[in-house]
Amino acid sequence: MKKKIFLKACLMLLALMIAVACGNNTQTPAHQGSDDPESVLKSSSKQTKTKKARKTRKKKSIMIPHSAGSPYEVLLVAAEDDFHNGLVDTLYSILSDDVRGVLQSEPMFKVSRITQNNFSKTLRLCRNVVMIKIDPSMYSKCKFKYSRDVYAAPQIIMTIQAPSALKCKNFIKANSKAITEFFTRAELNRQIDQLTDDYQPHIYEQVMQMFGCELFAPGELNKVTTGRDFVWARGERFIRKVEQSLNIVVYSYPYRDTRTFTEEYFVRKRDSVMKANVPGPHDGQYMMTTKGTLFLSDETVHGKYAQVVRGLWNIRNYDMGGSFVSVSRVDEKYQRVIVAEGFLYYPNHAKRDYLRKLEAALYTLRLPDELDSGTFKYSLDDVIITPDE
Numbered sequence: 001m002k003k004k005i006f007l008k009a010c011l012m013l014l015a016l017m018i019a020v021a022c023g024n025n026t027q028t029p030a031h032q033g034s035d036d037p038e039s040v041l042k043s044s045s046k047q048t049k050t051k052k053a054r055k056t057r058k059k060k061s062i063m064i065p066h067s068a069g070s071p072y073e074v075l076l077v078a079a080e081d082d083f084h085n086g087l088v089d090t091l092y093s094i095l096s097d098d099v100r101g102v103l104q105s106e107p108m109f110k111v112s113r114i115t116q117n118n119f120s121k122t123l124r125l126c127r128n129v130v131m132i133k134i135d136p137s138m139y140s141k142c143k144f145k146y147s148r149d150v151y152a153a154p155q156i157i158m159t160i161q162a163p164s165a166l167k168c169k170n171f172i173k174a175n176s177k178a179i180t181e182f183f184t185r186a187e188l189n190r191q192i193d194q195l196t197d198d199y200q201p202h203i204y205e206q207v208m209q210m211f212g213c214e215l216f217a218p219g220e221l222n223k224v225t226t227g228r229d230f231v232w233a234r235g236e237r238f239i240r241k242v243e244q245s246l247n248i249v250v251y252s253y254p255y256r257d258t259r260t261f262t263e264e265y266f267v268r269k270r271d272s273v274m275k276a277n278v279p280g281p282h283d284g285q286y287m288m289t290t291k292g293t294l295f296l297s298d299e300t301v302h303g304k305y306a307q308v309v310r311g312l313w314n315i316r317n318y319d320m321g322g323s324f325v326s327v328s329r330v331d332e333k334y335q336r337v338i339v340a341e342g343f344l345y346y347p348n349h350a351k352r353d354y355l356r357k358l359e360a361a362l363y364t365l366r367l368p369d370e371l372d373s374g375t376f377k378y379s380l381d382d383v384i385i386t387p388d389e
Contacts, residue, residue, distance in 0.1 A: 064151065065153075069127045072110060072352060073110045074095055074109045074110070074111050074112070074126075075114065075123060075130070076111055076113045076132075077114055077119050079134065080116075081134075081165070082132055086169065087134075087169050094172065094176040095180060095183075096111050097180070099351075100295045100310050101310030101355070102323050103312060103321075104351075109128075109180070124152070128156055128158075128187075129155070129158070130157075130160065130179075131157065131160070132160050133159060134163070135163070139163045142162040142168060142171035143160075143161045144161075146182070156182075158183075160172065185380055187356065188359065188363065189380075191360035192360050192376065195218065198219055200222065202224060203217040203221060206224050206231050210229070210231055211250060213250070215340065215365045215366075216361060217233050217248050218246065220246060221235040223236070227276065229251055229252045232249045233248045235247075244349070245344065245345045245346075247342065247343050248341065248342050249277070249278070249341050249343075250339065250365075251338075251339050252331070252336045252338050253273075261298075261305075261328065266307070266309060266326075271288055271289055275288075280315040282317075282318070284317060285316050286316055289311060289312075295309070295310045297309075301329060301376065306329045308325070308326070309325070310323075311324060313343055322343060322344050324343035325342055325359045325362065326342075329367065333369045338367060340362040340365045342359060342361065363378070
């Protein structure tokens with residue numbers, strides 16, 4: 001009896017050992033799948049896709065929205081008290097002052113004003129923002145700083161810090177030109193970026209062929225006329241039977257000396273070139289510079305001197321005129337002056353944005369010895385803000 005029980009127990013133990021052994025043989029070792037090339041490929045591909053998806057999500061998470069508003073719009077943000085002590089009004093009047101070289105009154109910027117408490121997430125998307133911060137415990141003197149693309153892109157936020165409202169007001173008055181020039185440059189740079197991506201190739205080719213220079217003109221300028229050392233590009237349309245046109249001309253003449261860049265010389269040379277190349281509708285009519293309307297300034301473009309002139313033009317013996325902006329530069333390689341000018345005819349319409357668009361195109365002009373240099377940009381750091389001593 002005992003032998004039977006012992007034998008039965010042995011058989012059961014043997015059966016159990018066989019079952020365990022068979023079970024182990026049917027299972028795949030944990031490391032075996034990784035030794036299969038196809039499995040490795042699938043696993044690697046899956047990990048790569050996961051990493052790419054993670055990177056994509058990360059990029060999307062750090063992307064900021066496109067800024068809101070139109071060119072030359074500025075949002076002014078200040079404390080409630082600054083709306084009552086005259087500080088906000090001072091800055092508002094500076095930013096909304098008239099554009100030079102335009103016959104009708106038109107502000108340099110369209111300005112909106114809000115208190116700091118109302119600077120919501122939506123308003124933070126504005127393309128140009130000025131923030132006034134008055135705090136005697138934090139600031140011992142007036143200071144100017146700026147940041148790019150904080151809440152949106154493209155975006156510029158200018159911050160004016162001061163220990164008191166009175167000092168801030170005086171600081172703003174002393175630097176009024178620099179403040180307006182700062183935002184003007186920011187907008188011009190944005191338009192230059194757009195022009196270098198989307199320009200009129202036919203005009204580019206004509207300017208390159210005649211002058212060996214590069215210029216990116218707006219796409220809507222689709223007509224070209226050439227003369228002796230002269231290229232005229234224009235775009236025309238009719239609204240309610242009234243003609244409207246945008247124009248860019250490029251011409252050159254020999255460089256003599258620095259006396260070339262006087263107002264008298266500029267007018268004489270410009271009028272002679274326009275008389276020969278930009279006629280009026282009838283014989284004896286041609287474009288002229290309107291006397292007493294010019295604003296001349298000495299600028300730096302590509303690190304070199306440039307004469308910038310703003311003013312009005314008219315057609316001799318004909319009721320027609322408009323605004324223009326001209327940039328004259330010395331081509332040292334060929335000892336000549338290259339002039340790029342934008343002028344428009346937009347009766348009974350706002351002209352600022354169109355004139356600025358033409359001006360941006362003028363600054364894309366690169367002379368023969370500059371063709372290998374980077375695209376022109378105004379440096380915002382070149383705008384000098386005088387510190388409060």
